[in-house]
Amino acid sequence: MRTLARLALAGLLASAGRAATDDVREAWQLVADHLGRDAYVRLDQLPGPATRERTFAQAVVAIDYQPVTQSRLQSSGATLAELARGDDELAAGAAYLQARLYQVHFQEHDYARAAELYEALARRQPHSHWAQLGLVKLALLRLYAPPEPAAPADRIAAAAELRSRLEEPALVRDLELQLGRAAAFYSLPPDTALPHLLAADHIGGLVGQANEELIVMIGELSLRAGHYAQSRTYFERYLREFTYNMRQVTVRRRLEDLATLEAQARKARP
Amino acid sequence: MIDRLRSRLGLVLFVMGYAFAVYWVFTRSAPIVTDRPITIRVAHWQIEKGPPEGLDAVIRRYEQLNPRVKVEQVLVPGGGPIYRQWMRSNLIGGTGVDLIEYGFWLDGMSDIPARYFAPITKEMLAPNPYNRGTPLEHVPWAETFTDGLVVQQVTAPVPGQFYAATLSEVSTRLFCNRELLRRITGSDKLPETLIDLRALSVKVRAYTARTGHPYFTLAGSRDNAEWLLEFLMQGATMQMSQRNDRLGVLALYQWDELGHYLEGRWSFNSPEVRAGLELAREVGLNMKPGYLQSMRDAATMEWLRGDSVFIFAGTWDGTSLRRLATFPVDVLRFPRATADDPVVGKYFFGRFADGGGGTCMELYLNKQSRHPQEAVDFLRFMSSVEGSQLFTDNSGWLPAIRGVKVPDAIKAYETPRDCYTFGMPYVMIGSSVLSQVARNMHQLVGPQGSVDKFVAAMEAVMPEAARTDLRKEINNRYIAVRPQDPQVVALHELFRRTPRNPELAVARERLESSQTQTEALLFQMQRQLTAAGE
Known part of the structure; x- marks a missing residue:
C-alpha cells in the first residue's frame, strides 16, 4: 500500500514537472510567433515554484517586453548572469544573451564588455551553439567596432582568426560572407574579399536577396580583379537563377563588358 | 366619415411601412449575425x-x-x-x-x-x-x-x-491626348527621344501663341513633378552609381547613398546630379506656371480638360485617366535620353528603368x-x-504574378527588360532629404529658379538631413534586430524539444543569418556617421 502511494506521488510529481515544462514550451511558441507579450503574461501566471528554465524564459521574454526600460534590462541581465554560472545548454544561452544585452539592447552599447563575454563563453563551452553564434557576433565587433585606429586589413585578419573555432557550417558561411562584405566595404582589393565570398557560396544555404547579392558580387568583383572566367561563371549563373530581377539587364551589360575585356586580354597575349 | 378614412389611411400606411421594413431587412440589409465566423x-x-x-x-x-x-x-x-x-x-x-x-x-x-x-x-x-x-x-x-x-x-x-x-507591378508612363497632339503637330507621331520631346514642346508653345489659349506639353502638379524629378535623376546618375558601387552588387540602396554623401562620394554639385537637375528644370518649364502649388488631382483635371498634351504619371493612375478621358489616349514610355543629348548625353549609360523593377x-x-x-x-x-x-x-x-494574362488594354504598362536601374534616385533616399527636396523644388523649377540656386539650397541642408535619415535607418534596424534575440532562443528551445522538426532549425538558422547581416549593415552605417563627425 505504501509502495503504491509512493508510486502515485512520484507519478503526480512527474506529471506536474511535465506540465510546467509544457507550459514553458507554450511560452516559447508564443515568442516564436511574435507574441512576446502573451508569453510574458503566461509565464507570470504559471503556478508553483519557478524552475530554472522558467526563470530563463522570463528573463528572455523581458528583454523585449514593451515598453523596454533600462531597469528591466538590468534585471534581466542579473538573472542571465546568475543562470550563466551553470555548465549546461541553458547556461550557454544565458551567457550569450548577456553579451547581446551589451551589444544591442542597452541604450549605451558596451562593445568591449560584449566581446569579453563572447570570448569567455567560447572558452567555457566552445561546442555549444550559443558560443558558436557568439563567435560570429564577436567577428562583427572586430570588423567594425572601436577601438580605433585599426587598419581595415588588420580588422579583417582579426575576425578571420575566429574561423577555425567555428564548427557549424551555416555559421562558418555567415562569417565568411561578412568577411567578404567588410573587405568590399573598406574598399580593399577585390582579391581580399573574393576568397571569403567564394567560401560562403561553397557552403550555400543563403536565401533571397542575400544569395542573389552574393552571386552578383562574386561576378562583379571577379571582373574587377581580372578573373574573367570566374566572373562569367557567376554572371551566367545569376542570369539562370534570378530570371525575374531587373538587375539582369545590368548583368547582361557587364557580360558584354567582360567579352570586350576578354578580347583585349587575348590580343595582349604574346 | 373623414375620421374613419384618416384612421384607415394611417393603418394602411403603417402596414405598408411595416411590410417595406420587413422586405428591407430580409433582402437588403446585412445579416445581424454573420454565418461566417x-x-x-x-x-x-x-x-x-x-x-x-x-x-x-x-x-x-x-x-x-x-x-x-x-x-x-x-x-x-x-x-x-x-x-x-x-x-x-x-x-x-x-x-x-x-x-x-x-x-x-x-x-x-x-x-x-x-x-x-x-x-x-x-x-x-x-x-x-x-x-x-x-x-x-x-x-x-x-x-x-x-x-x-x-x-x-x-x-x-x-x-x-x-x-x-x-x-501589382507599376511603371511610369506618358499618357497622351491624341486629339490635341494631332491638332498641334498635324500628326500622331509620338516622341521617342528627349530631342523629339524638345522639338514637340516648341510646337506646343507656338500653338499657344497662335491660338491665345494656354496649352502645355505636360500637365503639372507637385506630385507629377516629383515623380519626374526622381525618374530623370535616376537616369542621369547611373554612371555615378556604378562608380560608387564598392560592394559590387550592381545596385545602391538608400542607406548607401546617404552614407556615400557623408563620406563625400557625391553631392548635389556632382556633375551627373547637376545634369539630372538641369534636365528636370528644362522639362518642368513645360508645365503650367505655379504647378508646385497643386497636387496630382489638379494635373489630372488639366489633362482631362485638354489643356496639356501629356501627363506623366504612374500606371496606378492609368485606369482613372483612361476611364475619365473623353478623347483617345495613347500610352508611351517617357522619351529616352541618347548619347548625343545636349544635357545628359555625357553621362549616358543606357535607357533607364521606367518600371518592371518591382511590384507594389x-x-x-x-x-x-x-x-x-x-x-x-x-x-x-x-x-x-x-x-x-x-x-x-x-x-x-498590371499583375504582380508570373503567368497571368495581361489584357491588351494595359500591355503598354509592361516594361521590357531593356532598361537599367542602379537603385534609388538621389532625391528619394530618406524622408528628411525628400522633404528638403520638396521644400526647395521652387528654387529649381520656379520661373526665377536655377540649378545653382537649388544646389546651394540643398547643400546647405543636406549634411544634417543625410545624418538624420541615416540615424533613422540605424534606429529602425535596432528596432528590428532586438526582438530577434528572444525569437532565436525560442526557436532553439522548441527545436531542442522536437529535434525531428527540421523546420525549426532552418527557421532559427535563417533568422540568425539575417540578423547578422543586419548588424553588419548597422555597423557600417555607424562608421559612416562617425566619419561625418558623430
Missing part, C-alpha cells in the same frame, strides 16, 4: 478607379472557396497624412486591421514594419497552395512574383526576410491580427494565378 480586414489607400473593384472580385471568389471567412476592404484616403495617422493610431491602439498596405517611402513611418508587422518568410519559401494545377504549382510563393519581391526584400526591416505580398500595393500582416492564418491564406489566394488574374481583369492594373 471569421472576418479579416484589408486596409489600403488605393481608392482610385480600379483597385477596389479588382480586390472586390478577388474577395468574392475567395469567399466562395472559404465559406468560414469573410473579407472586408477598408478604404482609407491617400498615402499621405490621413493614411499615416490612421495606420499609426490604430496600430498603437491595438485596433489595426489584419492586412495593411504600407510603403517604405511613407514619411515618418519607417519604424512601422519592425514594430507592427510579422514576417511571413516561412510561408513565402513554400509553394502557394492556390497555384495547384498551374505552372507555378511547385514554385516557392516568393518566386511567383514577377520581381521575386525584390523591393520588399530590400526594404524589409531584416535582410532575407519576407514581410509582404504585393498585388504591398500588404503586410499585422502582428496583432487575431486570425493570422486566415489572413495569410487570403494573401496566398490574392497572389495566386487565379486571384491575380481576377485583380488584373477588374482593376486595369
Whole structure:
C-alpha cells in the first residue's frame, strides 16, 4: 500500500514537472510567433515554484517586453548572469544573451564588455551553439567596432582568426560572407574579399536577396580583379537563377563588358 | 366619415411601412449575425478607379472557396497624412486591421514594419497552395512574383526576410491626348527621344501663341513633378552609381547613398546630379506656371480638360485617366535620353528603368491580427494565378504574378527588360532629404529658379538631413534586430524539444543569418556617421 502511494506521488510529481515544462514550451511558441507579450503574461501566471528554465524564459521574454526600460534590462541581465554560472545548454544561452544585452539592447552599447563575454563563453563551452553564434557576433565587433585606429586589413585578419573555432557550417558561411562584405566595404582589393565570398557560396544555404547579392558580387568583383572566367561563371549563373530581377539587364551589360575585356586580354597575349 | 378614412389611411400606411421594413431587412440589409465566423480586414489607400473593384472580385471568389471567412476592404484616403495617422493610431491602439498596405517611402513611418508587422518568410519559401494545377504549382510563393519581391526584400526591416505580398507591378508612363497632339503637330507621331520631346514642346508653345489659349506639353502638379524629378535623376546618375558601387552588387540602396554623401562620394554639385537637375528644370518649364502649388488631382483635371498634351504619371493612375478621358489616349514610355543629348548625353549609360523593377500595393500582416492564418491564406489566394488574374481583369492594373494574362488594354504598362536601374534616385533616399527636396523644388523649377540656386539650397541642408535619415535607418534596424534575440532562443528551445522538426532549425538558422547581416549593415552605417563627425 505504501509502495503504491509512493508510486502515485512520484507519478503526480512527474506529471506536474511535465506540465510546467509544457507550459514553458507554450511560452516559447508564443515568442516564436511574435507574441512576446502573451508569453510574458503566461509565464507570470504559471503556478508553483519557478524552475530554472522558467526563470530563463522570463528573463528572455523581458528583454523585449514593451515598453523596454533600462531597469528591466538590468534585471534581466542579473538573472542571465546568475543562470550563466551553470555548465549546461541553458547556461550557454544565458551567457550569450548577456553579451547581446551589451551589444544591442542597452541604450549605451558596451562593445568591449560584449566581446569579453563572447570570448569567455567560447572558452567555457566552445561546442555549444550559443558560443558558436557568439563567435560570429564577436567577428562583427572586430570588423567594425572601436577601438580605433585599426587598419581595415588588420580588422579583417582579426575576425578571420575566429574561423577555425567555428564548427557549424551555416555559421562558418555567415562569417565568411561578412568577411567578404567588410573587405568590399573598406574598399580593399577585390582579391581580399573574393576568397571569403567564394567560401560562403561553397557552403550555400543563403536565401533571397542575400544569395542573389552574393552571386552578383562574386561576378562583379571577379571582373574587377581580372578573373574573367570566374566572373562569367557567376554572371551566367545569376542570369539562370534570378530570371525575374531587373538587375539582369545590368548583368547582361557587364557580360558584354567582360567579352570586350576578354578580347583585349587575348590580343595582349604574346 | 373623414375620421374613419384618416384612421384607415394611417393603418394602411403603417402596414405598408411595416411590410417595406420587413422586405428591407430580409433582402437588403446585412445579416445581424454573420454565418461566417471569421472576418479579416484589408486596409489600403488605393481608392482610385480600379483597385477596389479588382480586390472586390478577388474577395468574392475567395469567399466562395472559404465559406468560414469573410473579407472586408477598408478604404482609407491617400498615402499621405490621413493614411499615416490612421495606420499609426490604430496600430498603437491595438485596433489595426489584419492586412495593411504600407510603403517604405511613407514619411515618418519607417519604424512601422519592425514594430507592427510579422514576417511571413516561412510561408513565402513554400509553394502557394492556390497555384495547384498551374505552372507555378511547385514554385516557392516568393518566386511567383514577377520581381521575386525584390523591393520588399530590400526594404524589409531584416535582410532575407519576407514581410509582404504585393498585388501589382507599376511603371511610369506618358499618357497622351491624341486629339490635341494631332491638332498641334498635324500628326500622331509620338516622341521617342528627349530631342523629339524638345522639338514637340516648341510646337506646343507656338500653338499657344497662335491660338491665345494656354496649352502645355505636360500637365503639372507637385506630385507629377516629383515623380519626374526622381525618374530623370535616376537616369542621369547611373554612371555615378556604378562608380560608387564598392560592394559590387550592381545596385545602391538608400542607406548607401546617404552614407556615400557623408563620406563625400557625391553631392548635389556632382556633375551627373547637376545634369539630372538641369534636365528636370528644362522639362518642368513645360508645365503650367505655379504647378508646385497643386497636387496630382489638379494635373489630372488639366489633362482631362485638354489643356496639356501629356501627363506623366504612374500606371496606378492609368485606369482613372483612361476611364475619365473623353478623347483617345495613347500610352508611351517617357522619351529616352541618347548619347548625343545636349544635357545628359555625357553621362549616358543606357535607357533607364521606367518600371518592371518591382511590384507594389504591398500588404503586410499585422502582428496583432487575431486570425493570422486566415489572413495569410487570403494573401496566398490574392497572389495566386487565379486571384491575380481576377485583380488584373477588374482593376486595369498590371499583375504582380508570373503567368497571368495581361489584357491588351494595359500591355503598354509592361516594361521590357531593356532598361537599367542602379537603385534609388538621389532625391528619394530618406524622408528628411525628400522633404528638403520638396521644400526647395521652387528654387529649381520656379520661373526665377536655377540649378545653382537649388544646389546651394540643398547643400546647405543636406549634411544634417543625410545624418538624420541615416540615424533613422540605424534606429529602425535596432528596432528590428532586438526582438530577434528572444525569437532565436525560442526557436532553439522548441527545436531542442522536437529535434525531428527540421523546420525549426532552418527557421532559427535563417533568422540568425539575417540578423547578422543586419548588424553588419548597422555597423557600417555607424562608421559612416562617425566619419561625418558623430
